[in-house]
Amino acid sequence: MKILMVGVLRPGSNGLSLADGFRDAGAKVTEVDLSDLSYPRRGTRSWAELKWLRRHGSRAAMEFSLRLRRQSLDRFDLLVAVKCVNFPQEPLLEFNADKRVHVSFDDLGNPENVSDAYLRHEPYWDAIVTTKSYNVPEIRSRGGVPIFINNAYDPRLHFSDLPLSARRFDIGFIGARRRDRADLVRVMHTHFAEKAIIYGPGWRSERSSLVEVRPATGAAGFVKAAESFKASLVLLNSDNRDLQTARTFEAAAAGNLVLAKDTPEHREIYSVNEAVFFNTPSDLADLTARMDQDPTWAQRVATAGHDRVVGGNNAYFHRAMQIISEI
Structure with missing residues (x-):
């Protein structure tokens, strides 16, 4: 299985741990890390646009599209977008993949964790993966297809046998x-x-x-x-x-x-x-x-x-x- 992971995939993130989980399951995983765009430096124009407008400005949006296009020559079985609510949704939903899912480790009922663009496009994802059980009926009521998963641990990061x-x-x-x-x-x-x-x-x-x-x-x-x-x-x-x-x-x-x-x-x-x-x-x-x-x-x-x-x-x-x- 070929999987394209897009989103917050910096070291220690839930997204990167999930990407490694797919690898452990035998999938070939390609990563497009958007961490630098998702968390711009405080005080910059990109930071202000994201904080106050809840969307990325034109420069960040163009860089996002460019990184995604670099993978467009390949076809993937599954596209997994992690915390991509503030990015343009169309390039993700139109990407060359058999299935497309969005993963959120935050409460999608909290306005801080969604955007107008995401909510408009939520029903068009093949599935919305959430770790919040109460999001399941809320996603369904908006026309989305929810998948609930519990949180998890990463054996590469979380381990000890010290008494x-x-x-x-x-x-x-x-x-x-x-x-x-x-x-x-x-x-x-x-x-x-x-x-x-x-x-x-x-x-x-x-x-x-x-x-x-x-x-x-x-x-x-x-x-x-x-x-x-x-x-x-x-x-x-x-x-x-x-x-x-x-x-x-x-x-x-x-x-x-x-x-x-x-x-x-x-x-x-x-x-x-x-x-x-x-x-x-x-x-x-x-x-x-x-x-x-x-x-x-x-x-x-x-x-x-x-x-x-x-x-x-x-x-x-x-x-x-x-x-x-x-x-």
């Missing part, structure tokens, strides 16, 4: 500061003094003498960061109405004890003996004491969660196989 006893901090979080996470440092300071660490952008102003704060790790540094703490806090993006996220799977694959926001989908993915569920981070106040008193319990839950994810068909290879099967 919890060898990890320094009791609890950690990897992710950006957001409005709905603004209280996280205070909660960790109060309940996990000197036993907590946060990695990610935007936290610098939230520094606490009792909570370690470090910069974003990047894909290459994920394992090293995850191995610095025992329990991984899996926070969701309320702007995306998240019920699960990629970190749901990545944390367990990295050997962490998963602290999962209590949602129906997290309950479907993990049993009560494979993760710890919570509603707010302050609900975890007794966690440190329990981990100290019964480290075998913590390791047992972490191991069960790891086995659930790694042994349960949750790699990008399995998501790629599902897409191929359903398309």
Whole structure:
């Protein structure tokens, strides 16, 4: 099978992991990376056009079309567009491929994650792949053909067999500061003094003498960061109405004890003996004491969660196989 992957395919991205998943499934994959166009430098004209008009300007659109045309002499069995909502849709939908699907790892019900052009053309894609179950009826109501897949982990990026006893901090979080996470440092300071660490952008102003704060790790540094703490806090993006996220799977694959926001989908993915569920981070106040008193319990839950994810068909290879099967 010949597949053309178009979109955000930079190192560490969901898109590149999915491309590798298709390769693992035996497909010949050609990549057209649009990351530089999708994330222009802040303050530039391209950045302003994308931020305020929710579409790419003429220069970016021309460069996009040029990169796509370079592949037009080949015929592909499948074109997979990843997060291409702000690019012109016609060149993608008219491309020389038997099937064309759009993949979004964000909530397509959030206006920040769609464009007028995308919504007008959504019904013309052969399928819309989404990791948001609540997007399925919404896509269908707009005339689209939805395919729901769970999030996944990338075995090339998310792995570890380091026991919890060898990890320094009791609890950690990897992710950006957001409005709905603004209280996280205070909660960790109060309940996990000197036993907590946060990695990610935007936290610098939230520094606490009792909570370690470090910069974003990047894909290459994920394992090293995850191995610095025992329990991984899996926070969701309320702007995306998240019920699960990629970190749901990545944390367990990295050997962490998963602290999962209590949602129906997290309950479907993990049993009560494979993760710890919570509603707010302050609900975890007794966690440190329990981990100290019964480290075998913590390791047992972490191991069960790891086995659930790694042994349960949750790699990008399995998501790629599902897409191929359903398309």
